[in-house]
Amino acid sequence: MTTRFRVVTVPGDGVGPDVVDAARRVVDAAGAASTFSVEWTEILAGGAAIDVHGVAIRSDDLETAGAADAILLGAVGGPKWSDPNADVRPEQALFALRGDLELFANLRPVQVHPALVPSSPLRPELLEGVDLLIVRELTSGLYFGRPSEERRTEGGRMAVDTLQYTEGEIRRVVRLAFELAAGRRGRLASVDKANVLATSRLWRKVVDEERPNFPTVEASHQLVDSCAMLLVRQPAAFDVLVTENLFGDILSDEAAVLAGSLGMLPSASLGDRRTAHGRFGLYEPIHGSAPDIAGRDLANPIGTILSAAMLLRWSLGLDDAAIAIEAAVAAALDDGYRTRDLLRPGTAPDPADGFRHVGTSGMTDAVIERISIRSAAPTPVAAGPS
Numbered sequence: 001m002t003t004r005f006r007v008v009t010v011p012g013d014g015v016g017p018d019v020v021d022a023a024r025r026v027v028d029a030a031g032a033a034s035t036f037s038v039e040w041t042e043i044l045a046g047g048a049a050i051d052v053h054g055v056a057i058r059s060d061d062l063e064t065a066g067a068a069d070a071i072l073l074g075a076v077g078g079p080k081w082s083d084p085n086a087d088v089r090p091e092q093a094l095f096a097l098r099g100d101l102e103l104f105a106n107l108r109p110v111q112v113h114p115a116l117v118p119s120s121p122l123r124p125e126l127l128e129g130v131d132l133l134i135v136r137e138l139t140s141g142l143y144f145g146r147p148s149e150e151r152r153t154e155g156g157r158m159a160v161d162t163l164q165y166t167e168g169e170i171r172r173v174v175r176l177a178f179e180l181a182a183g184r185r186g187r188l189a190s191v192d193k194a195n196v197l198a199t200s201r202l203w204r205k206v207v208d209e210e211r212p213n214f215p216t217v218e219a220s221h222q223l224v225d226s227c228a229m230l231l232v233r234q235p236a237a238f239d240v241l242v243t244e245n246l247f248g249d250i251l252s253d254e255a256a257v258l259a260g261s262l263g264m265l266p267s268a269s270l271g272d273r274r275t276a277h278g279r280f281g282l283y284e285p286i287h288g289s290a291p292d293i294a295g296r297d298l299a300n301p302i303g304t305i306l307s308a309a310m311l312l313r314w315s316l317g318l319d320d321a322a323i324a325i326e327a328a329v330a331a332a333l334d335d336g337y338r339t340r341d342l343l344r345p346g347t348a349p350d351p352a353d354g355f356r357h358v359g360t361s362g363m364t365d366a367v368i369e370r371i372s373i374r375s376a377a378p379t380p381v382a383a384g385p386s
């Protein structure tokens with residue numbers, strides 16, 4: 001019997017449609033090799049929605065997204081809509097999806113595939129054993145604090161943003177991070193700026209209060225500036241990091257350097273809500289819309305393909321299919337398939353370098369050809385994966 005799931009896609013702008021299409025093809029292929037299928041529903045969001053509807057996302061579309069088993073998003077934004085004075089901006093779609101659907105925890109795993117060690121500008125010995133997970137708070141902090149505005153004063157213009165966190169907002173993401181650390185190597189770094197910010201000092205108190213509930217986890221506090229340095233000096237020392245919204249945004253781009261390219265990294269945004277199959281969530285690569293290469297079959301689809309694997313694992317309870325897709329990506333890299341972003345930084349593409357130079361569709365085909373699923377049975381969702 002085939003199990004049917006409902007996934008809403010939000011291709012968005014720039015390379016978003018390219019990479020979402022790639023990930024859809026991979027999921028459909030995994031479904032065909034197994035016993036599930038996905039009914040895809042596409043909605044407009046970001047600049048694409050501004051052009052058609054005048055808003056970054058319509059409330060009907062938000063509702064459609066919330067009613068699905070999960071959401072797969074490409075990227076939003078681009079120079080066409082980047083007027084700093086505009087009231088309507090593509091990113092508002094992201095914040096509506098994240099905020100209205102209460103997807104408060106953004107998981108950004110960073111692993112280094114051995115074949116991509118030369119793609120990173122860091123020294124190979126630093127990359128050995130890197131396997132970390134950034135848990136970024138996603139629905140509060142500076143991104144959502146009000147007021148956030150520019151004002152005219154007698155002394156000229158001023159602007160204000162608000163950094164605020166409630167105890168409950170901190171606790172729910174910190175607890176999830178502890179749970180995830182308990183299922184991994186048992187180390188949690190809570191990252192803050194407690195020497196300056198009141199929100200960080202509250203964050204520290206909550207982490208300390210939760211610590212006794214997770215006796216197998218060794219939790220430490222780390223200041224964000226020194227954490228930024230350690231992420232490139234000693235990245236293998238990290239297991240799980242948990243941090244507020246803006247720090248998580250910045251640190252995850254930095255951590256992408258370890259993986260060889262921003263194009264490699266997936267993410268899952270989760271809340272507390274469960275569907276019949278798993279935890280409801282939104283999945284997206286961490287890269288942006290890269291408008292310069294949009295529609296040219298150049299974008300690396302792996303970040304989105306791996307996001308789709310996370311979707312299968314967390315929201316659909318299909319761990320075997322997720323593992324099969326991750327293994328297929330690894331095999332394609334082992335077999336030498338490389339999109340442009342994965343070539344050694346600073347060198348011109350060399351046709352004689354022994355790699356198989358491919359674009360978005362070539363990489364997607366290579367992944368699909370390598371999918372083989374161990375067992376077709378969906379895994380139970382009760383405990384949730386680590």
Ligand code: IPM
Nearest residue numbers: 076077091094249252286288
């Ligand atoms: C990300 C992105 C977004 C963010 C932008 C596009 C608003 O950088 O998902 O990391 O800052 O959250």
Ligand code: MG
Nearest residue numbers: 249250253286
């Ligand atoms: Mg970012």
